[in-house]
Amino acid sequence: MRPAGHNPAGMPFEGAEASMNETANPSGAGDALLQEAEGVTARLQEERRHAGIAKRDLEPYRRGNIGIPYAFTFDSGQAGPHILVTCLAHGNEPGGLEAVVALLERGFQPLRGRLSLAICNVAAYEASNGIDPYGTRFVEEDFNRVWSDEKLDGEGRTVELERARELRPLLADADFLLDLHATPYEASPYFVLRPGTRAIGLAERIGVPHTRFFFNQGSAHAPTLSNYRQFSDPDSPAVGITLECGLFFAAESKQVALSAIARLLQLNGMISEADFLAIATGRDTRPRRDIVVEIPEFTRTAQMRFLAPPGDFRPFAKGEVAAFDGDRPVLAPFEGALVLWIKQNFEKDVQAFMWGRMDSAADGPPA
Numbered sequence: 390m391r392p393a394g395h396n397p398a399g400m401p402f403e404g405a406e407a408s409m410n411e412t413a414n415p416s417g418a419g420d421a422l423l424q425e426a427e428g429v430t431a432r433l434q435e436e437r438r439h440a441g442i443a444k445r446d447l448e449p450y451r452r453g454n455i456g457i458p459y460a461f462t463f464d465s466g467q468a469g470p471h472i473l474v475t476c477l478a479h480g481n482e483p484g485g486l487e488a489v490v491a492l493l494e495r496g497f498q499p500l501r502g503r504l505s506l507a508i509c510n511v512a513a514y515e516a517s518n519g520i521d522p523y524g525t526r527f528v529e530e531d532f533n534r535v536w537s538d539e540k541l542d543g544e545g546r547t548v549e550l551e552r553a554r555e556l557r558p559l560l561a562d563a564d565f566l567l568d569l570h571a572t573p574y575e576a577s578p579y580f581v582l583r584p585g586t587r588a589i590g591l592a593e594r595i596g597v598p599h600t601r602f603f604f605n606q607g608s609a610h611a612p613t614l615s616n617y618r619q620f621s622d623p624d625s626p627a628v629g630i631t632l633e634c635g636l637f638f639a640a641e642s643k644q645v646a647l648s649a650i651a652r653l654l655q656l657n658g659m660i661s662e663a664d665f666l667a668i669a670t671g672r673d674t675r676p677r678r679d680i681v682v683e684i685p686e687f688t689r690t691a692q693m694r695f696l697a698p699p700g701d702f703r704p705f706a707k708g709e710v711a712a713f714d715g716d717r718p719v720l721a722p723f724e725g726a727l728v729l730w731i732k733q734n735f736e737k738d739v740q741a742f743m744w745g746r747m748d749s750a751a752d753g754p755p756a
C-alpha cells in the first residue's frame with residue numbers, strides 16, 4: 390500500500406544505487422532470480438520514499454495543561470481508568486502525533502476516568518527535516534530504551550533521559566498505555582507483542598489492526614515505555630501496548646492510531662457513540678495475521694536484495710532462495726519462513742532482517 394503524497398526532495402537512499410547498478414552472481418545460474426530480487430528491492434526502496442504527512446509546528450502544544458511540556462490530561466471527574474496515549478517516542482513517526490493533535494483540536498473529553506496525551510520526543514521531531522522518511526529517530530539515545538528505574542534514577546543526562554524524567558509522573562498511575570509508533574519495516578500496521586503478556590489480550594479486545602507480531606527477542610523485551618514498571622508487574626492489572634501504525638509518514642497511520650485510541654476508550658466506557666464514529670474511521674481490510682518473529686539473519690556484504698517485500702508476507706519453503714547477500718543466495722531456514730523487518734540500509738555484518746512464521750492457528754479472515 391502506497392501512502393498518498395509525494396517525495397518533494399527525492400531523497401537518495403544509501404545502498405539503493407549500488408544494488409541497482411551492479412550485477413552479481415557471475416555463475417549465471419540464478420540470474421533470473423537475482424533479477425527478480427533487484428526488482429523487488431527497488432520497489433521496496435520506492436515505497437519507502439513517499440511522504441504523506443507534512444511536518445507541523447508544535448509550539449501551540451508546548452504549554453500542555455498539567456505543567457509538563459507537550460503533555461495533557463483530561464479528567465472527567467468520574468471514577469474510571471487512566472488511559473495514557475503516547476506518540477512521537479521516535480522523532481520520525483508522526484502518525485501518532487497527528488492522531489493526538491486531532492483529539493486535542495476536537496476538544497475530546499472522556500465520559501469517565503482520565504485521558505492523558507503526551508507528545509514525547511519533540512527534540513528529535515524538531516531535528517527531522519520532515520521529508521526524509523528515515524528522519525531523526527532520536528537526538529542522543531533511543532527514548533524508547535530508557536524506561537527502567539535504574540536508568541531514570543541514574544546519572545545520565547541525555548535529551549531523551551531528561552524528557553523521560555519529565556513524563557515519568559504521568560506514567561505513575563496509568564492503567565493503560567497505548568504507545569504509538571511507525572516503522573520503516575512493514576507496510577501493514579501491527580501490534581508489537583511479547584508472548585505471555587497482558588498486552589496480547591488487550592490487542593485482541595482493541596481488534597484493529599488485524600496484524601500482530603510476537604517477538605521472542607529484541608526490542609519488545611527492552612526497557613520500552615510499554616514495559617515500564619506496572620506494565621511488566623505480574624501483580625498489576627495495568628497494560629502497556631505498542632502499536633506500529635504503518636510506514637513512516639504514511640497518511641494512513643493517523644487513522645490507524647485514532648481508531649485504536651477510540652477502541653481503547655470505548656472498551657472502558659469513556660467515549661460516546663457519536664465521538665467513536667467520528668474518530669474511529671480507520672478500517673483494516675487485511676486478513677487477521679499472527680506472526681511469530683523468530684531469528685535474525687545477518688549480512689555478509691552491504692548488498693542485500695530480496696525476493697519478497699515484508700508487507701507481502703510471502704512464505705518460503707525450507708531451502709528456497711529468499712534473498713541475495715551479494716552473490717550468496719540466502720536460503721529459508723525453515724518451512725514457511727517469512728522475511729520480515731528488513732533493514733533500510735545495509736552494512737557488512739549487521740542484522741539484515743528477521744525470519745518469522747505465520748501462526749496458522751490465528752490465520753484467517755478479519756476478526
Ligand SMILES: [Zn+2]
Binds near residue numbers: 478569570571
Ligand atoms: Zn518507534
